[in-house]
Amino acid sequence: MSNDRHVPVMLQRCLDMLAPALQRPGAVVVDCTLGLGGHSEALLEQFPEARLIALDRDKEALRLSAERLAPYGDRATLVHAVYDELPEVLDRLGIPAVDGVLFDLGVSSMQLDEADRGFAYAQDAPLDMRMDQTTGISAAEVLNTYPPGELVRILRAYGEEKQAKRIVSAIVRERAKEPFTDSARLVDLIRDALPQAAKRTGGNPAKRTFQALRIEVNRELDSVEKAIPAAVKALAVGGRVVVLSYQSLEDRIVKGVFAAGAATTAPPGLPVVPEKYQPRLKLLTRGAELPTEEEVAENRRAAPARLRGVERIREDVL
Secondary structure, three states: OOOOOOOOOOHHHHHHHHHHOOOOOOOEEOOOOOOOHHHHHHHHHHHHOEEEEEEEEHHHHHHHHHHHHHHHHHEEEEEEHHHHHHHHHHHHHOOOEEEEEEEEEEOHHHHHHHHOOOOOOOOOEEEOOOOOOOOOOOHHHHHOOOOHHHHHHHHHHHHOOOHHHHHHHHHHHHHOOOOOHHHHOOOOOOHHHHHHHHHHHOOOOOHHHHHHHHHHOOOOHHHHHHHHHHHHHEEEEEEEEEEEEEOHHHHHHHHHHHHHHHOOOOOOOOOOHHHHOOEEEOOOOOOOOOOHHHHHHHHHOOOOOOOEEEEEEOOOOO
16 A cells, blocks of 8 residues: 555645634634645644534545544544535534635545545556445446447546547447446447546546546546535634645636635625625635645645635625
8 A cells, every 4th residue: 555645735835824724722623634634733733722524425534534533532523424515514513613624636546545435547446446345336337328428528527538429339339239337348448438548647547437427436526516605604704714625626616616705795886895795705716726846746636736815704684
């Protein structure tokens, strides 16, 4: 198992961005994507007055993180939930508002490293890809049962795969002979289906298809679309949301929500902008911040990361 699974991406930058909101006594911070607990442990360590709520849909991640965070006792509350269930979780815990929220989107290092989960195209494994293995349909079921048009849509929308039609034609032809069960057969099929020029660029040719299947299986973009506005809504004034995303589709959603909150909603031409039209958020990053070259050299999984943050500067006015 590679050591870089233990290196949380852009850790110090995330902590620095959340710091002004978490230094007050009794601050509550939510780690919406607990994973192996690297960010959570650092938050508990750096902000000794803060209480942590951490969510993950993966029961194995929760089990491992519970051991890691045990020394912090009741300062850490771990919850089995998808991050778009944040409002229900806070409601259940009786927490009206929080001071910080951190998202580290995408697939966790642990899921990539555990071969039998089927996330990684570099090794043969059952085509599962469910982040929560207790529910939902697997990647194999998507490949074997979705109509061709739907598969093309998924590969284009979620994988930004230009050769979607070609790949899907090959999938449909092959699944008629024998259903898909493992990742190696799919990787070989994609390699054979692509024209020579398409294989020469952008790393492993299966990468985009695997991303698309993973997003579909876990309904990731739907979750992000609900979760980011919910996190903003849960913030107390002065509270901050920090989001790490790893692909352009997620980053676009985050950017849109943050930009809308930081803009005035006033009709043009008003001499004085009333309170109800004033921006609710202040952007903490100019565009998206990228990891440093040193960090990418240290942890290859940091390479595609994009970091954005906002601060809540006023209440919603009805």
